[in-house]
Amino acid sequence: MNQSPFQELQKWYRSQCDGEWEHQHGIKIESLDNPGWSVRIDVAGTALAGKSFPLIKRLEDKRNWLHCEVVDGKFEGHGSEFMLEEIVRTFLSWAAA
Template identity: 45%
Template sequence: MTDARGELGWLQRWYAAQCDGDWEHEWGVRIATLDNPGWTVAIDLAETSLAGRPYPPADFRRSDSDWVVTKVSDMVFRATCGPLNLEEALRLFREWATSADRES
């Protein structure tokens, strides 16, 4: 069984909650590497409770290898980050997504 703690565990649960027999056929979560090096994350928001919700872009550039940039465009949460900042990027998504729950 996968460790369900931490940002990745939370993202797995969020993804599973979106899967309704239809959503997962058109939308999803993509995590890939960049060649500078780093990570890119794309999380589809269409047909979720986060669709259309404003997201304040974030841009943290602490060094050439320690950085995170996030935004929402075209109903996709997008993050790019340094090679050791993937968890931070996922945390920014989690904080935003769960703040929506608290505001409702």
């Protein structure tokens, strides 16, 4: 049975929790007012720390856009209102590579 991207993200998060990491790091998912989504995932202290990530910028139109990058030890994904799952999939693909 295939898991949803959100189930996979929960699994990844749980695998990072070691009694220390989760007190300083974590995942934030917020809505934007343009409208859209912002996803920030701390990768400091994980196997992903220091792993290169190619900047992703897609702008099909002002209602269909995606921007993902890693900045200062954080995966940062931002996208239009129907891109939340795509942002999470982008993170998971990078994490699994």
